[in-house]
Amino acid sequence: MSAYTVIECSGRGMAYSMIVSEGVVVNQAQDGLDLMAAAGGERIMLRDSHLNPGFFRLRTGFAGELLQKFVNYGVSLAVIGDFFKYPGDTLKDFICESNRTRRIVFAASPDEALSLWSRAG
Numbered sequence: 001m002s003a004y005t006v007i008e009c010s011g012r013g014m015a016y017s018m019i020v021s022e023g024v025v026v027n028q029a030q031d032g033l034d035l036m037a038a039a040g041g042e043r044i045m046l047r048d049s050h051l052n053p054g055f056f057r058l059r060t061g062f063a064g065e066l067l068q069k070f071v072n073y074g075v076s077l078a079v080i081g082d083f084f085k086y087p088g089d090t091l092k093d094f095i096c097e098s099n100r101t102r103r104i105v106f107a108a109s110p111d112e113a114l115s116l117w118s119r120a121g
Contacts, residue, residue, distance in 0.1 A: 004050070006039050012114045016043035016078075025050040029065045036075050043117065044070075045110055048081030056086045058094060067104050078105045078113035 002023030009018050017039035019025060025046065026032050035044065054060040070077045083095055083106055095106040099116055107113035 004035075004038075008041075009045075009110075011110070012118045014043060014114060014117060015041060016045055016076075016114075016117075017041045018110070019044065019046035019050055021050055023050075024052055026055070026066065027052045029062075029069055032066045032069045033073075036070070036073055039075075042074070043076040043078070045078040045080060045113055048079055048083070051079065056091060058088075058090055063094070067098075070104060076103050076105075076117060078107055078110070078117065080107055080110060080113060082108065 002021045002025055004019050004021035004025045007018045007020055009016055019035065019039070026035060035046075048056070051066075052062065054062045055066065056063070058064075067077070083091070098104045098106060102116055102119055105113050105116040107116060
């Protein structure tokens with residue numbers, strides 16, 4: 001796991017923690033729990049490059065295991081990135097379904113993530 005910084009931010013009337021790092025921050029589900037503890041808030045944003053590449057290969061089960069931790073602890077997660085670079089219709093369907101729930105969102109920018117979160121209800 002790479003070193004990271006947690007920056008407290010706000011936008012659209014919501015507070016969130018932005019994770020800043022030069023490398024992968026989450027290699028396994030326990031890293032997700034550690035990240036939630038370090039951030040300490042209800043919403044976390046990080047870049048797709050902060051996740052172990054296995055996250056985007058759904059057959060590994062890593063995405064489901066990690067995201068279930070966030071759901072269990074009531075923490076919203078936004079993953080920011082260009083998801084068109086990842087192959088497979090299954091991943092695209094997974095992202096669309098996640099974005100419908102508005103709890104775990106995948107967005108091209110922090111502003112888009114805030115927009116998705118703000119429509120949660």
